[in-house]
Amino acid sequence: MNSFAFTETTYGQNAPFNIEAEQSVLGAIIIDSSCLSTVLEYIKAEAFYRPQHQEIFSSIVKMFAAGKTIDFITLLEEIVIEKVFETPEDAKVYLAQLAQIVPTTSNVEAYAAIVQEKYYIRQLMEASKEIIETAAEGSYGAKELLDSAEQKIFDIRQGRDSKGMVKIEDAIIQAYDRLQKIAGEDRQKYLGLRSGFSALDNIIYGLNKSDLILLAGRPGMGKTSFGLNIAQNVAATSHKKVVIFSLEMSSEQLTTRLMSSLARIPSGEFRTGNMTSAQWQELAKSSQLLASYPILIDDASGITVPEMKAKLRRIKDLGLVVIDYLQLMTTGRRSENRVQEVSEMTRGLKIMAKELDVPVIVCSQLSRGPDSRTDHRPVLSDLRESGSIEQDADIVLFLYREAYYTDKPDADRNIAECIVAKNRHGETDIIKLHWDGQFTQFTTLENFRDEG
Secondary structure, eight states: OOOOOOOEEEEEEEEEOOOHHHHHHHHHHOOOHHHHHHHTTTOOOOGOSSHHHHHHHHHHHHHHHHHHSSSSHHHHHHHHTOSSSSSSHHHHHHHHHHHHHSSGGHHHHHHHHHHHHHEEEEHHHHHHHHHHHHHTOOOHHHHHHHHHHHHHHHHHHHTTSOOOOOOOHHHHHHHHHHHHHHTTTTTTSSSSSSSSSSSHHHTTTTTTTTTTEEEEEEETOOOOHHHHHHHHHHHHHHHOEEEESSSSOOOOHHHHHHHHHTEEETTTHHHHHHOHHHHHHHHHHHHHHHHOOEEEEEOOOOOOOHHHHHHHTTTTTTTEEEEOGGGGGGOOOOOOOOOHHHEEEEEEHHHHHHHHHEEEEEEEBBOSSHHHSSOOOOOOGGSSSSSSHHHHHHHHEEEGGGGGGOTTTSTTTTTTEEEEETTTTTEEEEEEEEEEGGGGGEEEEHHHHHHO
């Protein structure tokens, strides 16, 4: 039989692996192909140490993606075609050994966990070697090296190979896995996060992982309030951590807005403290509820995308990021070209959303274009300073209130529109909202009317 060619040492250290665990994983799948769904939650082909094990597992995944039956005979035919071994007889003998070596298929999850553990340690050794080599070159500063090192460790923690390409059959497996989850009993766990505005969720299918969502409007339209309303709704219903980066307002000011909205106490009364005993009681009750929400606020001014990413990497069970607002961000470098600087930041934010696999909502100012038109509703060309904002964003939302532009008594000062101007997942539309300025709160118009 063809001998396995592999090196047992790497970087001057023993490379950790467990051949018996690898063989047991493959053998369990040969005996019972239903084990594959469990194994795929832990490992991919690259996790196996022996090259032939990688190739056998790749063949299994390929067969699964093609809807083929997986058993001893069909897998043997596949690996013979792929020439994983020198001769068909070698392939037959080794597959038979794999099927015989498995103590029990019921422990396949434990075997896969061992393979995963050894793979992660090998990846850490590889990352450490690269970090040392890069530092020794002397071409980068400490801050850049730290960010690079954090990124390498984060990729390993997330189970990603930052170097490798993804085979289409692996991508198909991931797609199937997601479809099965969103069609199952626990589908709410895998669908986009609920924003708290049902009409909006019906159009954009919730706040989806890796989406960059731009929330834009002229000053005074309520961008910050709408972003906070969504943040509060997500934290209350998903129980995942919500991080708010506030570059304009302090954490105390943001918290006051959240308290006003939740307790239904006019925001102006927080400045004077003139509240009734009933309001103080409601505030105490609402504050206790708000304190239970997994919301984190960062009010550092002039923060950069890499700094945000470094902070967010350390947060477990992250669900949503809200940034208020784009024009107050910086690249950390002096630049005479603001358009280029904003383009770099929006691209960085999209990459951040993708790497962290969470939706990122970014508030943004609009140019004065809407003010000079008869129809003041904003359009995509009103996005300030860069067309790349539109390009990088998966979803673009505009907030618009007609009452902002008119003093007519017949204008309903509480009607607002959320304009879905770009939607990578589907159609665009306009959603009617109710704006309650004294509580800095948006609600869907239908819900407000039902309450009335």
